[in-house]
Amino acid sequence: MNRKGMTLIELLVALTISGILVAGVYRTFVSQQHTYTVQEQVVDMQQNVRLAINRMTRELRMAGYGRMDAAFFGADGVHGIYKHVVNPGGDGKSVTVVGGYQAPTTLSANALAGSNTIQVSDATPLDIGSKQYISVNGLESHRIKKITGNQIELFSNLTTDHLAGEPVFLIMAITYSIGAFEGKSALLRDDNLGLGPQPVAENIESLRFRYVMNTGETLDVVPAVRFDDIRMIEVNIVARTDRTDPELAKVGDGFRRRTLTSNIQLRNLLFL
Numbered sequence: 001m002n003r004k005g006m007t008l009i010e011l012l013v014a015l016t017i018s019g020i021l022v023a024g025v026y027r028t029f030v031s032q033q034h035t036y037t038v039q040e041q042v043v044d045m046q047q048n049v050r051l052a053i054n055r056m057t058r059e060l061r062m063a064g065y066g067r068m069d070a071a072f073f074g075a076d077g078v079h080g081i082y083k084h085v086v087n088p089g090g091d092g093k094s095v096t097v098v099g100g101y102q103a104p105t106t107l108s109a110n111a112l113a114g115s116n117t118i119q120v121s122d123a124t125p126l127d128i129g130s131k132q133y134i135s136v137n138g139l140e141s142h143r144i145k146k147i148t149g150n151q152i153e154l155f156s157n158l159t160t161d162h163l164a165g166e167p168v169f170l171i172m173a174i175t176y177s178i179g180a181f182e183g184k185s186a187l188l189r190d191d192n193l194g195l196g197p198q199p200v201a202e203n204i205e206s207l208r209f210r211y212v213m214n215t216g217e218t219l220d221v222v223p224a225v226r227f228d229d230i231r232m233i234e235v236n237i238v239a240r241t242d243r244t245d246p247e248l249a250k251v252g253d254g255f256r257r258r259t260l261t262s263n264i265q266l267r268n269l270l271f272l
Contacts, residue, residue, distance in 0.1 A: 048201045049239035056235060057264050059097065063268060064086075068085060074143075079192055092210070092220055096173050100171050101172050105122045105123065106164075111158055132147075134152070134170060136166060138169060173191075174192070175197070176188070176189055176200075186203070202242075207236070210234040235262045240258075241256045
């Protein structure tokens with residue numbers, strides 16, 4: 001009776017071929033997994049930096065909303081610090097802008113020019129201690145002296161008549177800067193209402209502001225006497241991935257980076 005079987009040599013050949021195939025499949029899997037991980041980090045980084053600069057753009061663009069003049073800022077400035085709509089940091093890595101950014105309430109009664117009191121539907125969102133500044137319908141801005149119920153007493157008189165239902169905006173001084181947060185470099189935002197700088201985006205490696213003046217020139221450092229001449233802010237922001245790419249680590253520090261530049265027109269200041 002003729003019986004056929006597999007010789008040892010045939011078995012070894014089969015195992016060798018199988019090993020080569022498995023190794024090839026594994027290498028392909030590892031390569032695809034690495035590509036997926038890298039792309040996922042790049043996408044997260046791009047979304048991170050775009051969300052950050054979009055928010056920054058919206059708020060910087062609104063700087064000066066509310067018709068704030070020299071009388072509004074006074075000798076001491078908003079919060080006793082900020083005396084202009086745009087207040088560049090001396091290091092080029094921060095900027096503070098002042099404007100009406102929220103409309104948490106409305107007038108509940110007509111308010112006439114010459115009066116220093118207004119009645120609102122709900123004064124609770126405006127009752128935030130000593131840092132109280134408002135704009136009535138975006139037409140004029142004042143500092144709050146006292147809140148009694150829903151009646152607001154101002155330090156200065158209204159300059160125009162206002163009708164019930166008009167919005168009352170909360171004026172804030174918003175600071176954007178770069179700094180450390182939980183061990184990572186981050187874009188920080190501070191509304192100067194007491195909470196301190198809060199993170200907008202992590203893994204922001206660099207932040208630079210440049211300023212376009214009403215004369216058309218661009219300055220990295222703006223003298224204090226020319227703060228009111230700023231008409232556009234150029235923002236340059238560099239973000240990096242959260243983790244390193246082993247392939248890039250062979251020739252550098254391993255981080256992938258993206259640079260984004262945005263020119264933000266201060267539309268409330270363009271015609272000054």
